[in-house]
Amino acid sequence: MKKWLNPRSAFGIALISVALVALPFVAAMGGQAWVRILDFAILYVFLALGLNIVVGFAGLLDLGYIAFYAVGAYAWALLASPHFGIHWPIWAILPIGAGLACIAGVLLGSPTLKLRGDYLAIVTLGFGEIVRIFMNNLNAPINVTNGPQGITLIDPVMIGGFKFSGNTTLFGLTLSGPQKYYFLLVALAILVIIINLRLQNSRIGRAWQAIREDEIAAKAVGINTRNIKLLAFAMGASFGGIAGGVFAAMQGFVSPESFSLMESIMILAMVVLGGMGHIPGVILGAVLLSVLPEALRYGVGPAQTALFGKQLVDPESLRMLVFGLALVLVMRFKPAGLWPSPERKRELAEKKA
Amino acid sequence: MSKVLLEARAVAKHFGGVKALRDVSLSIREGEVYGLIGPNGAGKTTFFNCMTGLYVPDGGGFVFDGQPLVADAPDQAAARGIARTFQNIRLFANMTALENVMVGRHVRTKAGVLGAMLQTKATRDEEAAIRQRAMDLLHYVRIEDRAEDLAKNLSYGDQRRLEIARALATEPRLLCLDEPAAGMNGTETAELRDLIDGIRRDGTTILLIEHDVKLVMGLCDRVAVLDYGALVIEDVPAVVQKDQRVIEAYLGA
Numbered sequence: 001m002k003k004w005l006n007p008r009s010a011f012g013i014a015l016i017s018v019a020l021v022a023l024p025f026v027a028a029m030g031g032q033a034w035v036r037i038l039d040f041a042i043l044y045v046f047l048a049l050g051l052n053i054v055v056g057f058a059g060l061l062d063l064g065y066i067a068f069y070a071v072g073a074y075a076w077a078l079l080a081s082p083h084f085g086i087h088w089p090i091w092a093i094l095p096i097g098a099g100l101a102c103i104a105g106v107l108l109g110s111p112t113l114k115l116r117g118d119y120l121a122i123v124t125l126g127f128g129e130i131v132r133i134f135m136n137n138l139n140a141p142i143n144v145t146n147g148p149q150g151i152t153l154i155d156p157v158m159i160g161g162f163k164f165s166g167n168t169t170l171f172g173l174t175l176s177g178p179q180k181y182y183f184l185l186v187a188l189a190i191l192v193i194i195i196n197l198r199l200q201n202s203r204i205g206r207a208w209q210a211i212r213e214d215e216i217a218a219k220a221v222g223i224n225t226r227n228i229k230l231l232a233f234a235m236g237a238s239f240g241g242i243a244g245g246v247f248a249a250m251q252g253f254v255s256p257e258s259f260s261l262m263e264s265i266m267i268l269a270m271v272v273l274g275g276m277g278h279i280p281g282v283i284l285g286a287v288l289l290s291v292l293p294e295a296l297r298y299g300v301g302p303a304q305t306a307l308f309g310k311q312l313v314d315p316e317s318l319r320m321l322v323f324g325l326a327l328v329l330v331m332r333f334k335p336a337g338l339w340p341s342p343e344r345k346r347e348l349a350e351k352k353a
Numbered sequence: 354m355s356k357v358l359l360e361a362r363a364v365a366k367h368f369g370g371v372k373a374l375r376d377v378s379l380s381i382r383e384g385e386v387y388g389l390i391g392p393n394g395a396g397k398t399t400f401f402n403c404m405t406g407l408y409v410p411d412g413g414g415f416v417f418d419g420q421p422l423v424a425d426a427p428d429q430a431a432a433r434g435i436a437r438t439f440q441n442i443r444l445f446a447n448m449t450a451l452e453n454v455m456v457g458r459h460v461r462t463k464a465g466v467l468g469a470m471l472q473t474k475a476t477r478d479e480e481a482a483i484r485q486r487a488m489d490l491l492h493y494v495r496i497e498d499r500a501e502d503l504a505k506n507l508s509y510g511d512q513r514r515l516e517i518a519r520a521l522a523t524e525p526r527l528l529c530l531d532e533p534a535a536g537m538n539g540t541e542t543a544e545l546r547d548l549i550d551g552i553r554r555d556g557t558t559i560l561l562i563e564h565d566v567k568l569v570m571g572l573c574d575r576v577a578v579l580d581y582g583a584l585v586i587e588d589v590p591a592v593v594q595k596d597q598r599v600i601e602a603y604l605g606a
Contacts, residue, residue, distance in 0.1 A: 195470050202469030202476070203462055203483070206448070210456045213445035220405060220439075222431030222460025222523050231466065 024182040035178035039250065041290040042185040043243055048270040048286035049192045049279065050239025055268065056277035057205060058232035059212025061121040063264050064108065064128025068237040070259035071104050072097035072244025074135060074145060077254045080155040083146060090157055094245050101241025102234045104131070109233035113226050116215075128264050136256040150255025157184060157249045164249070181250050188246065192239060196279050199235075208232055209277075273330055275337030284339050293323055358383045358418060358558050359404070359435075359527055365412035366399055366582075373399040375583045376413065381527065386549065386559045388573035388590075390566070392602065396582040397562045398440055401531055405437050406430040418526065431460050436525035438516040440532045440562075446505035450496060450515050453504050454487035457522025490518040494548060510541045517548065521557075528552060529560040534568055546572055570594060578602070 027034040047069060054062045075097035079088045108127045112120055139147030156165035156177070164184060165177040199205045207228045210218040219225055248254045266289060274285020300322065301315035330338060363376040373396045381387045389397050402408040404415055406427035415422040423429050436457075445453050462483055468476035491497040494514040499507055507515060513533055520528055530549070534542045542565060549572060553559055563569045569576060570590040578585040578593060580602040586593055593599055 198469050198472060199466065202466075202480070203459060203464045204466055204469055206452060206456050207459055209448055209452075210445050210459075213447055214443050216407065216427075217439065217443035217445065218456070219407070219427035220431060220437055220443075221457045221519060222428045223456070224428045235466065 020186055024179040028176065028179065032176055032178055035176065035182060037291060037294045039178050039181050039185055041287050042182065042189050043247060043250075044267065044270060044290040045189050045283050045286040046185065046192050046243045046246075047240060047267050048274070048282050049189075049196050050236050050243065051267050052196065052236075052271050052277065052279070052282045053199065053208075053239070054232050054236035055271050056282065057200065057212065058208040058229060060229060060232060061117060061268075062124045062233075062236070063121045063261075063268060064124035064126070064131070065236070065240055065267055066259045066261075066264040067108070067128040067131035068101040068104055068240030069244040069247065069263070070131050070135060070256075071101045071237075072241030073248040073254045073258070074151075074244070075100050075241070076245040076248040077151040077154050078144070080249070081151050082153050083151045087155055090159060090249075094242060097245040098238040098241040101244070102238040105233040105235075105237025105240075106230055108237075109230045113229055125261065125264070128259075128261060132256050132259045132261075135259070145256075148256060150253055150257075152253050154248050154252045154254065156252065157181070157246065165252070181246075185246065188242070193279060193283070200279070204228065204231065212277075269327065273327065273337055275340035278337070278339060278341035281337050281339035281341070285337065288338070292326070293319060296322055355383045355385070357381070359560075360416040361400070361404070361413070362416065363413035364400065364403055364410050364415070366396075366403055366408060366410050372582050374403065374410070375581075377579070377582070377584050378413075379577050379584060379587050381558060381560055382575075383526075383558055384553070384556065385574040386553050386561060386572055388569040388576040389560060389562045389579065390564070390569055390576060391579035391585075395579040397579055398531060399582075400579070401437060401529055401560075401562065404430070405435055405529065428460070431523050431525075434524070434526035435529065436520035436523045436527070437529040438513070438520055438531055438533060440535065442509075442512050442516055444504040444512055444516060444519070447503060449501050450491060450504055450507060450511075451484070451487055451500040453515055454490050454518050454522045455483050457490075457519040458483045458486060460523050487518075487522060490521055491515075493521070493551075494518045510537060510544075513537070513545070514548070517552075521552070525557060527558045527560060529562075531562045532564060533561070534563055534565045542568060 024035050024038060027038050047065070051062065051065045054060050054065070076093050078084055079086050079093045079096065108124065112123045115123060135145045136148055138145040145151070156163055158164070164180045167177070168175050168180065207218065207223045210221070210223060211225055211228060215225055270285040270289045271282050272285070273289060274283065275281025296319040297315065300318050301311065304311050304313070304315070357380045359381040361377055361379050363378050364374055365372070365376050366374040377396070377400060389400065391397050399408065403410045403424075404422070406423070406425055406429065409424045414424065417433055417435065420433075422433065445456060448456070462479055464476045464479050488497060488500065491500050494517055496507070496511050496514050496518070499511055504512065504515060517530070517533070533549070534545055537545060546568060549559060549561070561569065561573060573590055575588065576590050576593045577587040578599050585598050585602060586596050
């Protein structure tokens with residue numbers, strides 16, 4: 001059963017590794033802002049792969065995914081900031097954040113189990129908004145979340161004595177905060193990719209896909225669809241919680257504004273645009289959709305000045321216009337996503353070889 | 354006389370004013386091929402759906418292997434050993450034939466999320482066993498060369514076979530086939546007949562809903578006839594064929 005790496009894929013992995021290591025240094029030439037954009041791209045890869053479990057594998061349309069991200073972020077913010085004067089270590093908070101998000105996932109999942117498609121989307125959308133509004137209003141009578149002002153001065157990630165914010169010099173190489181977070185995020189992303197891959201080809205992964213394909217047939221072959229769906233919700237939510245925690249630490253600040261419906265839609269768009277259920281596709285979608293708006297932000301303004309000599313349209317609104325157009329075009333010409341899973345004939349060929 | 358495997362006790366089901374099943378009682382014995390026939394709309398599939406937990410009966414119930422079947426729990430029916438195919442084939446269209454059968458192994462295996470994430474030895478062994486068993490079953494229904502094709506790309510006959518293989522993967526004691534020969538030509542029907550015969554010889558009891566009277570009469574040990582949701586007769590084919598009510602209701606004078 002063990003698949004050995006053939007020289008070609010080993011070379012590919014080596015190439016990707018070198019690129020991944022070099023990337024933050026290349027980006028730093030354009031300023032730390034670009035490194036931060038990279039950080040967010042990888043964070044979105046993480047989030048999109050978490051959502052992929054729910055939407056891509058199990059086929060449950062979840063429009064409130066950002067709620068779990070919010071739960072994770074607030075868990076970190078409350079347990080590692082001067083707000084309550086609590087400063088717990090990452091080993092405590094990250095699991096708590098993931099656990100709370102998981103509970104939130106089950107809470108959302110259990111009443112919605114019988115819903116499918118559009119109906120499920122509406123309920124999850126409502127759930128996402130509820131969580132956001134909750135965070136917004138939970139500053140009275142007891143100030144838990146500090147309301148719309150958000151929570152500031154959140155502790156950065158600390159592993160041992162190693163702090164992920166500020167500059168560090170390692171082996172004569174100066175790493176900035178965003179660059180350090182980049183490597184942390186890449187490590188987390190690789191972890192979630194491995195988990196996604198392993199789940200996909202497992203008993204549980206097949207059960208998810210079976211539910212996505214035909215729920216009644218899945219029941220008839222003995223799959224407890226209720227539990228298996230809840231599991232998908234819980235798993236996806238946990239990943240969202242972890243991503244939220246890292247987000248809070250990286251930003252040093254959280255407020256309800258970061259968890260709007262638009263964010264949920266963006267993450268869903270990453271999954272759908274890339275290729276639902278296909279891991280490389282989802283990664284591509286996440287990177288594209290997180291980097292593209294930023295690239296447009298820096299590109300649209302200067303391009304207008306160069307073409308017309310002045311700013312005709314506010315770059316910010318034009319950016320969203322171009323972005324929306326790109327989405328429409330992709331969905332028109334590649335409805336299955338940019339990189340959908342190939343027709344699978346791989347394994348037989350592999351075994352014969 | 355071998356023992357009763359499944360007993361239906363006055364099963365009733367209505368949809369609004371339509372009485373789809375009127376107190377149907379019948380018993381299927383271990384090791385037999387039991388035919389369930391009747392005109393369109395007689396309630397055959399409704400009976401199936403009640404038995405496999407997709408519908409909750411409005412009256413009566415089922416006893417399987419001496420224990421009552423829980424209504425409204427298809428996964429438990431499968432766990433107890435009742436597997437079924439569907440009249441209008443319901444495969445997992447975008448999964449390969451092999452994966453379809455592997456899903457069928459779900460109920461007899463137990464690897465969880467943690468095992469899959471850590472790829473423990475137990476999980477890897479189980480996964481290998483699932484794959485092996487699924488391949489064997491594909492071989493059994495003679496579509497092993499289509500293992501890596503998506504289910505939706507299989508021919509109609511092969512899809513029927515795949516559905517049977519998937520049902521067999523759950524290790525059923527009672528295999529329920531809902532019109533397996535529908536839309537098949539003569540050769541395919543003959544092959545299907547051999548397949549069903551083989552499954553019976555390997556020790557699985559079979560409940561067969563079918564329109565092809567020749568197939569049913571030739572294959573079944575006993576036959577029940579439903580008409581307007583009520584049981585008309587339950588007997589050996591020779592008796593059923595000659596029954597005046599059956600001829601009127603179904604076979605046509």
